Amino acid sequence: MSAEPAKKSLRDRAYEELRDRIVDLRLSPGQRLVERDLATELAISRIPLREALQMLEREGLVVIVPRQGAIVAPFTAADVRDLFDVRESLEVLAARLAAERAEPTDLAALRDQLDAARQATAAGDQAAIAAANAGFHARIVEVSGNPLLQSLLRPLESRVRWLFHLTKERDPGTQCAEHEALYAAIAAGDPDAAAEIAYRHVASGREPSLALSAQWSMPDIDPVSATRTRQRTSQRDKTA
Structure with missing residues (x-):
């Protein structure tokens, strides 16, 4: 019976942290949000993280591309x-x-x-x-x-x-x-x-x-392309 409130708390914590990072520009418009990295950084599983991303999408702060990933919404x-x-x-x-x-x-x-x-x-x-x-x-x-x-x-x-x-x-x-x-x-x-x-x-x-x-507008960004390629070097690439 106590699992659901704990799960909701993790979701809300992730939502609030990511929202604040987006709002104060620590996460920039168009920046890719890598689930694995964020889950590790926030010390949560991917399920509450995905729920948090969905909440941010409803607020217009995140764009989610099914089966590919998410980016910070490009604000034009x-x-x-x-x-x-x-x-x-x-x-x-x-x-x-x-x-x-x-x-x-x-x-x-x-x-x-x-x-x-x-x-x-x-x-x-x-x-x-x-x-x-x-x-x-x-x-x-x-x-x-x-x-x-x-x-x-x-x-x-x-x-x-x-x-x-x-x-x-x-x-x-x-x-x-x-x-x-x-x-x-x-x-x-x-x-x-x-x-x-x-x-x-x-x-x-x-x-x-x-x-x-005009200084930060990103009218031409394509969320599908932006979420297709990981914007980081994996550990496997570093040690290859």
């Missing part, structure tokens, strides 16, 4: 555009609802995210800046109190975090200021102002993000 300029299209609609709604429904504890949680972003910006910690800013957006979705909206945006949360890392060259001070304005509108209980600020904030990042995407 078109993906960035599509992500902004969705964010400009759903995150604006989340901000409006958050302004209508936020409780003091919700505002305190949002304030904590802003403070973390400010501290990370002052320290020049790019990874912490990206995590705090993405966390602020995710917290607004939680505060919205709309389970359907949360279920629609939850699969995009990792991709939004990924976007913040990929576009870390954008001015973090500007992002902090825009988040402060959004927080103020939510704290004031002004849904119209919160929606307007949220839209301007998301929309203002579109063109800079699309421009930065």
Whole structure:
């Protein structure tokens, strides 16, 4: 009876570790994910590892080619555009609802995210800046109190975090200021102002993000070809 929870724990551990590596770019778009290597590194069997990869595939972070393997999803300029299209609609709604429904504890949680972003910006910690800013957006979705909206945006949360890392060259001070304005509108209980600020904030990042995407866009990668050849030298090859 205890085997299933242990198995799930291994899956979740692998999922969270690989998700974080993809999101903060330790695993690059297009990079091949070799099951044997990852299973050894994470000290788990291939079954929970494959389950974790399937979860990441559902979030759009991994591409799995049946009977060949998996790669980190190649994130293209078109993906960035599509992500902004969705964010400009759903995150604006989340901000409006958050302004209508936020409780003091919700505002305190949002304030904590802003403070973390400010501290990370002052320290020049790019990874912490990206995590705090993405966390602020995710917290607004939680505060919205709309389970359907949360279920629609939850699969995009990792991709939004990924976007913040990929576009870390954008001015973090500007992002902090825009988040402060959004927080103020939510704290004031002004849904119209919160929606307007949220839209301007998301929309203002579109063109800079699309421009930065040219540096790492991989529109021509073929997952079948990328998973066909192992991107490493086996021990047998080394000793031959």
